[in-house]
Amino acid sequence: MSSGTQSQPTVTPSLRPWQSIRGRLALFTTVLMGVIATFILLFFPAQQRSQAEEAAALTTGAVAEMAANALASAVARSDSSDVSDVLAAVVAIPGVDFVQVDGIDGQRIAGIARAALAYDPIDQAQSPSGFATGAELYTARRDIGPRDNSAGSVVIGYSLEGLNAVVRSSQSLIMYASLLVFLFGLAGVYAISYVITEPLRQMVGAANKVSDGDFAVRVKSNARTEVGELAKTFNIMVGSLQTAYASLESANATLAHHSEELQIEVAERGRAEKALRLSESRFRAVVEQATDVVLVIDSSGELQYVSPPLRNMLGLDPQRLIGTDFSALVHPEDRPIFACAVGARDADCSGERDHVISIELRCRHSGGDWRYLALRGRVLNDLPGIEGTLFNVSDVTDVKQYQQQLVDARDTAEKMARLKDSFLANMSHEIRTPLTGILGFAQVLRHEVGEEHHEMITFIQEAGTRLLNTLNSVLDLAQLEANALDMQLEVVNLSQEVWDSVKLIEPLAQVKQLKLTCSLPDEPVFAEVDKRCLYRILNNLVTNALKFTDEGGVYVTVGMSDLDVFVEVRDTGVGVSAEFLPHIFDEFKQESTGLSRTHEGSGLGLAITRRLVELHGGAVTASSEKGVGTTFTVRLPKSEPSGKIREALAPRQPDRRPSVASGRRRILLVEDNADTRLLLKRILSDQYDLVDAATPSAALRIGRSDKFDLVLMDISLGDERDGVQVMRELRATGNFEKVPFLAVTAYALPGDRSQFLTHGFDDYLSKPFRKEDLLEMVQRHMMHGAPRVAN
Numbered sequence: 001m002s003s004g005t006q007s008q009p010t011v012t013p014s015l016r017p018w019q020s021i022r023g024r025l026a027l028f029t030t031v032l033m034g035v036i037a038t039f040i041l042l043f044f045p046a047q048q049r050s051q052a053e054e055a056a057a058l059t060t061g062a063v064a065e066m067a068a069n070a071l072a073s074a075v076a077r078s079d080s081s082d083v084s085d086v087l088a089a090v091v092a093i094p095g096v097d098f099v100q101v102d103g104i105d106g107q108r109i110a111g112i113a114r115a116a117l118a119y120d121p122i123d124q125a126q127s128p129s130g131f132a133t134g135a136e137l138y139t140a141r142r143d144i145g146p147r148d149n150s151a152g153s154v155v156i157g158y159s160l161e162g163l164n165a166v167v168r169s170s171q172s173l174i175m176y177a178s179l180l181v182f183l184f185g186l187a188g189v190y191a192i193s194y195v196i197t198e199p200l201r202q203m204v205g206a207a208n209k210v211s212d213g214d215f216a217v218r219v220k221s222n223a224r225t226e227v228g229e230l231a232k233t234f235n236i237m238v239g240s241l242q243t244a245y246a247s248l249e250s251a252n253a254t255l256a257h258h259s260e261e262l263q264i265e266v267a268e269r270g271r272a273e274k275a276l277r278l279s280e281s282r283f284r285a286v287v288e289q290a291t292d293v294v295l296v297i298d299s300s301g302e303l304q305y306v307s308p309p310l311r312n313m314l315g316l317d318p319q320r321l322i323g324t325d326f327s328a329l330v331h332p333e334d335r336p337i338f339a340c341a342v343g344a345r346d347a348d349c350s351g352e353r354d355h356v357i358s359i360e361l362r363c364r365h366s367g368g369d370w371r372y373l374a375l376r377g378r379v380l381n382d383l384p385g386i387e388g389t390l391f392n393v394s395d396v397t398d399v400k401q402y403q404q405q406l407v408d409a410r411d412t413a414e415k416m417a418r419l420k421d422s423f424l425a426n427m428s429h430e431i432r433t434p435l436t437g438i439l440g441f442a443q444v445l446r447h448e449v450g451e452e453h454h455e456m457i458t459f460i461q462e463a464g465t466r467l468l469n470t471l472n473s474v475l476d477l478a479q480l481e482a483n484a485l486d487m488q489l490e491v492v493n494l495s496q497e498v499w500d501s502v503k504l505i506e507p508l509a510q511v512k513q514l515k516l517t518c519s520l521p522d523e524p525v526f527a528e529v530d531k532r533c534l535y536r537i538l539n540n541l542v543t544n545a546l547k548f549t550d551e552g553g554v555y556v557t558v559g560m561s562d563l564d565v566f567v568e569v570r571d572t573g574v575g576v577s578a579e580f581l582p583h584i585f586d587e588f589k590q591e592s593t594g595l596s597r598t599h600e601g602s603g604l605g606l607a608i609t610r611r612l613v614e615l616h617g618g619a620v621t622a623s624s625e626k627g628v629g630t631t632f633t634v635r636l637p638k639s640e641p642s643g644k645i646r647e648a649l650a651p652r653q654p655d656r657r658p659s660v661a662s663g664r665r666r667i668l669l670v671e672d673n674a675d676t677r678l679l680l681k682r683i684l685s686d687q688y689d690l691v692d693a694a695t696p697s698a699a700l701r702i703g704r705s706d707k708f709d710l711v712l713m714d715i716s717l718g719d720e721r722d723g724v725q726v727m728r729e730l731r732a733t734g735n736f737e738k739v740p741f742l743a744v745t746a747y748a749l750p751g752d753r754s755q756f757l758t759h760g761f762d763d764y765l766s767k768p769f770r771k772e773d774l775l776e777m778v779q780r781h782m783m784h785g786a787p788r789v790a791n
Contacts, residue, residue: 029189036185037178045171052163053131053138060140060158063093067154068142071101075144075151080110087112090156097121097137098157101144109152121157136160203234215242298388299343299381301327313373313395315366331362331370341377342389357389360396372400434675438768488754489616491639492534494525494565495558501538502556508546515553516546525558525565528639532753533612537620540605541569541632548630549573564618565638570631576624584622585610609634664689665782668708670699670726671744672718676767680712680744683771684778696721696729703730708739710781715745715756724759731760740781744769 067090074082083101090099091112098113098121113121119137129141138158143150202219209217215238219231293313296305303326306318314329330338341357357377362370377391438460502518509516538556545554552572559566576584585606613620617637624630667684669692671677677692684690691706693699696719711730715723723743730736740762745752748766756764765777 025189025193026186029186033182033185037182040174040178040181044174045167048170048174049167052160052167056138056158056160056163057140059095060138060156061142063090063096063158064140064142064154064156066090067099067156068144071154072145072151075101075109083110084112095159095162096156097159100155100157101152102155103152104150113157131160132157136164199228199231203231206234206238210238210241215239215245293393295326295375295391295393296388297326297342297391301325301339301342304388310393313393314363314371329363331364334361337361341375343379357391371395372397488530488532489528490531491526491528492531494527494529494534494567494636495520496524497529497531497534498538498556498558498567501535502542505539505542505546508543509554512546512550514546514549514551515555516542517553517555519555519557521559525560526639527565527636529616529636533616537609537612537634538567538569540609541567541634544605545569545571545573545630545632552629560638563638564635566636567634568631569634570629572629575626575628575630576622577626581622581624585620665709666691666707667778668693668699668702668706668711670696670711670717670723671714672716673714676714680774683774687775688778688782695719696726699726700729700733703735704733707735710778711736711739711741712744712778713741713761715743715747724756727760742777742781744774 070086100111101109145151206217293310294307310318374396375391549571554571557568666689713723742763743756743761746767753764
């Protein structure tokens with residue numbers, strides 16, 4: 001613009017809100033939406049009220065018609081009982097407040113009403129049909145029987161409270177809908193007015209700028225509407241004005257051009273300087289306020305930049321560290337790692353540095369302690385202003401300490417687990433060893449003393465057995481809790497296994513003079529189980545049933561369905577209360593506790609049973625009635641064996657073992673416990689020649705000079721060598737190549753049997769043992785071969 005031309009200030013008229021197009025549209029829409037909302041609020045509730053009253057009239061009339069038909073025969077017979085029944089049925093219909101029967105003379109014959117009505121039903125019954133005044137009620141009257149031979153009339157009072165509630169609810173919804181229509185209408189018109197008026201407002205602003213001499217302004221509008229065409233025309237007009245104005249000032253064009261370029265350059269330089277200052281300020285604020293530390297270190301290890309958070313991290317002044325060697329703060333053992341990270345020339349590094357560096361170092365705090373720092377860096381040697389490695393440093397001391405605490409906690413947990421396993425094994429061994437003598441000599445004494453002492457021997461056996469059962473339960477539960485149970489699954493004939501288990505428990509039933517029966521199906525029932533676990537399950541359930549039964553008996557049933565097989569143990573005992581039944585499988589839970597406890601036990605048998613059943617993929621349930629009895633049902637997955645296995649698992653015939661050949665067999669007993677040696681001699685000496693050795697050395701001395709038909713070997717021999725080592729050394733002598741070695745030991749935790757059989761023993765018997773079990777095992781292994789002749 002030339003100096004001779006002066007622009008006149010443009011006065012933009014200030015429009016009041018209701019004078020603008022947008023304001024007028026909003027006002028019009030507000031009025032329109034208000035009218036629509038008012039119409040909705042006035043019309044629809046009245047129409048809905050009318051429909052509700054019509055529905056009430058139809059419903060009441062239908063109920064009255066139905067009641068009249070039902071009462072016709074009853075009124076005709078003057079049967080008051082049937083009339084009362086019909087009236088009771090009618091008043092039970094939802095919404096019916098009362099029903100009344102009037103005779104031909106209009107007198108009330110009978111009636112019934114709901115309790116606590118806010119009006120007198122007799123007065124309302126005398127009113128004509130229709131809506132009652134002063135009550136939320138509609139009454140309808142119908143003749144009983146044909147109109148020309150009417151037996152009276154029935155009046156129904158139908159409550160309008162439910163319909164009124166629906167009407168009120170609908171009115172609320174209509175009110176909300178009206179409000180939403182009003183609000184959405186306003187919002188829609190406002191949006192439309194914005195779309196229409198915004199380009200016009202921009203055009204007014206552009207026109208004001210043009211009037212001030214700014215011909216570079218343009219109105220942006222791509223809309224294919226009248227407003228868009230107006231904007232394009234406006235832009236063309238501004239362009240024409242600009243061309244005309246340029247022609248008028250052609251004399252000053254060059255000067256204006258250079259002046260404009262200079263102004264643009266100055267403006268751009270000012271913006272660049274301002275942006276640079278802003279960027280530097282932002283970078284400094286971010287770096288100084290960050291929790292991590294930023295370091296720039298050159299290849300010699302010298303600090304080029306240190307961010308202020310280092311003061312909090314290491315307690316050092318960042319400014320004093322600039323220009324110093326950072327490796328002086330690094331732990332001597334970590335300095336080679338640091339030298340490789342910064343690319344020091346004399347660093348002994350394997351391979352080249354990665355573009356991204358991630359290391360951990362120990363750096364000394366001003367207080368003297370070492371802090372663990374994690375450095376993650378990038379090599380920026382070619383970047384001006386950096387020319388080194390940029391590191392982001394974070395303090396990971398707490399993480400390292402927490403990791404060490406986790407490692408220590410893990411080591412402690414593993415140590416405690418080993419101590420627990422050792423404790424369980426030692427406890428089992430130390431309790432089973434004396435129990436072997438207690439129970440074993442009790443069996444021997446029963447056959448060697450008079451009957452007047454049998455009662456005391458029975459007490460000894462029962463007390464020892466109870467202690468043994470408690471020990472087994474605690475050890476079993478510990479193994480189950482630790483998931484350390486070694487299960488050996490195999491397909492078995494469930495019927496045969498249940499029969500064998502019940503026969504072993506039968507003497508307990510005979511002592512209490514109870515019935516113990518076993519019902520088996522005609523066809524074999526197969527399941528894949530661990531035999532020891534199955535025996536434990538059956539033993540727990542049957543002995544538990546016998547313990548809580550004083551009269552009647554215990555009945556064991558085996559069966560199968562399409563999906564599974566089951567074993568049911570039912571007793572006629574004391575039963576379990578409904579309150580305790582949900583807790584019957586919990587550990588250490590018994591219904592009878594405290595000073596009033598009536599039955600002994602540890603409360604672990606049923607808990608162990610459930611765990612063992614679930615390990616087989618099955619489930620155990622209980623049902624009971626107090627004073628009647630309890631039923632336990634074990635369900636296991638069904639198994640279908642092959643033909644050969646099916647034949648092998650067919651029901652066995654009674655075991656008829658051949659008698660031992662003439663001539664006494666010789667047994668070597670290796671046992672360090674004198675009581676156990678004496679017990680085994682008393683049990684076996686009648687049938688076998690028994691030579692005992694109390695130490696590994698004695699056993700090896702005897703084994704090298706003599707021959708035996710069988711070896712009974714203890715595992716813990718109170719020596720550096722255990723029973724497994726002694727067995728291997730005896731076999732190495734050449735005299736025991738085909739001699740069975742039987743482990744007789746107090747190590748009876750789950751998994752011990754399979755472990756000793758894996759080591760080379762031919763069989764296994766845990767202490768304490770029954771005399772019958774020991775003899776059966778020895779006889780079974782003595783059946784093969786003739787007696788060996790001693791050297």
